[in-house]
Amino acid sequence: MFIENAFADGGVGATPDLGMNLVFIAIMFGVLYFMLIRPQMKRQKEQKTMLEALSRGDEVVVAGVLGKIVDLDDNHAKLEVAKGVIIQVQRGAIGTLLPKGTIQ
Secondary structure (H helix, E strand, O other), X not given: OOOOOOOOOOXXXXXXXXXXXXXXXXXXXXXXXXXHHHHHHHHHHHHHHHHHOOOOOOEEEEOOEEEEEEEEOOOEEEEEEEOOEEEEEEHHHOOEEEOOOOOO
């Protein structure tokens, strides 16, 4: 008439091993680092190097607009986007450096 309490067996696998959990977390962090963080840092470094190496006459892309650099200072660049049309953009907005002769 009375039901006895049932207790779970305290044997193998009853409690997760802390060491295995730490190893799993370390492996996941390593995967995230090599798949996400490291490539992003590499891309940022390449972008910074490209922006520092800009000079007059370089052909660049800014938000889909092609232009040739006619003047540079520390923070801004003046681009000639058409004959006689010059726009001023922030240096950090320059997305891509094109090979010479791309713009006709």
